[in-house]
Amino acid sequence: MKDFIEGSEAIARVVALCKPGVISAYPITPQTHIVEFLAEMVAEGKLKSQFVNVESEHSAASAVLGAVATGQRVFTASSSQGLILMSEVLFNAAGMRMPVVLVCVNRALSAPINIWNDHQDSMALRDSGVIQLYGESNQEVADLILQAYRLAEDPHILLPVMVCLDGYILSHGYEVVDIPEEDKVLGFLPDFNPPERLDPADPKSFGPLAGPEYYMEIRHDLHQALKRALALIPEVATQFAHIFGRNSGGLVEPYQLEGAEMAIVAAGSVCGTIKETIDTLRAKGKKVGLLRIITYRPFPEEEIIQNLLKVPMVAVLDRSISLGATGPIYCDIRAVFQGQKPSPKISGFIAGLGGRDITPDTIMEIFERLPGSQVSDQFIGLKDGD
């Protein structure tokens, strides 16, 4: 059913359709509306869920970890400082193979304190074992949530999955979103039935100490689980398209890459702006394209090589920076082409930090700079220039 609603409301409605048994969250701008919508649904009896109003994000993630270990589907959400505060638990949840689904409403990290959009928060979790998916639009974000539960709870995966959306731009933006019908959701997402759970009928111990003689194999297993997700993610997206009739999710989305001489790589809502700019430039005869990253972890190395191998010049637009080095996506992409023949010239650009707007002009500037000397950490849009 289509409705013109705020991104946060779309997310809440889809989460409710997935019927999580336990929801726990701590408010932080710009995530707040999501949990407020969910709280209202619970209060009205529209969603029969335990809503645990914890005293911090660390406890929110811990509560959902405990609940999922006890056999209930769960949900939490956070941003920025809250995500970083719960990061200890998220690393722990991945290691314990807990299928927690969470939403990250992307927001910049302190310091300075800033409540507007960039990707620094979710990028800080890239080593954690949590699967990361980036939505371009509110529709896709809503769809990714359904796919996230399917993915997280798959018995061959059993990992936390984080759906990322740009703070304010998507979370507080109004779009027409098609909220799926309940019966279709039931067809796509089976009941949560974890292979292991806390139950006196079959006592098990979770979270042991593993010494040097055991730890590495367990972590290797975890890494393999993430790599298995690379095969499952496109399958889930295909299943989704089959049931709901639209393409959402997957590993990457190529846009106008056929015969492209220059391409931008980026993630999130900025890709909407990039697509429009590409349309404008293509109309003028410029051969430009976009490779949109939807799944960032696990890192879709094969798809990236396949799509960019023949593009002579690639600009990676990071909405975050690994301070002292380069943008994280740039770092991964540059590494992937080591030893590949041919290999594009790859330049790294940093834009849109702390909610600084990325406009078609920003994208044009990147395309203008790309043919020049190779850069790895070029800030675009600084007031004093760089």
Added chain:
Amino acid sequence: MFEHLLSPGHTACAGCGQSLAARLVIDAAGPNTIVVNNTGCLEVFSTTYPDSAWQVPFIHSLFENAAAVASGVEAALRQSGRIDDIRVIAQAGDGGTADIGFQALSGMWERGHDVLSVCYDNEAYMNTGVQRSGLTPLYTSTTTSPYGRVLPGNLRPKKNMVEIAVAHGIPYVATASVGFPLDLQRKVKKAISIRGPKFIHIHVPCPLGWRHEPSLTYQIARLAVETCLFPLIEYEEGVLTGVHTITAPKPVEDYLKLQGRFRHLFKPGNEGLVSEIQKIADQNRERYHLTKKVENGSH
């Protein structure tokens, strides 16, 4: 099958007060219990992969979040309609209760979850090497509050977790000791029969950290109670309803002299330090009416 729900074969030190208390707690709670444990000696010695000594479902996540994890476990049981049949225990050492775990514990109590929290208080961060905690008593020598030429050991008294628990308005709060095992088990059984948040603070000697003979664990635990340094009390709905009376309190020296962590107190010139510790015992005695002579049933 197994006689105890925390079975033998784990790797606790000889004379470990916590392992004794943990076994007494889970045996009293019974098999329909889910145990949530903070990081510390207990989870390390009882669940070193690939072994586990637990005959009930058990989960260890991190150092500071047992209470939050337990809140989630309880919520899940509530959601599946099993909260009336299955008990939840959130347990931790002094750090996981009074310091790093304090926030999550306070939150769980405030929200009123049906969980029994247990503190195994051995008065320092033992698992990491005997560093001082908020529950380390005055003038105890620990590795981060050592006795030296300039400093006399830990400079602060124990944080009063019992009064903090009572201030949260939870229905049942009690102290217990491995020196009084039947009393401990009675309190556990009583606690789990009550719905809502409960807290039991258990005093457990640590032969390694306290530097005493492993065979003296039980006696030392009893002496802590008999000197009034560790009162055995019960609060129900905020009212002090149970007090273990000490007919003739022993002087604190009887307790302190058996432990290496207090050896410095017996150096000439440190008598004043011992008097301050005696004062704490006397204050406990008065506050909780620990001695026999009690006016008009005021407990």
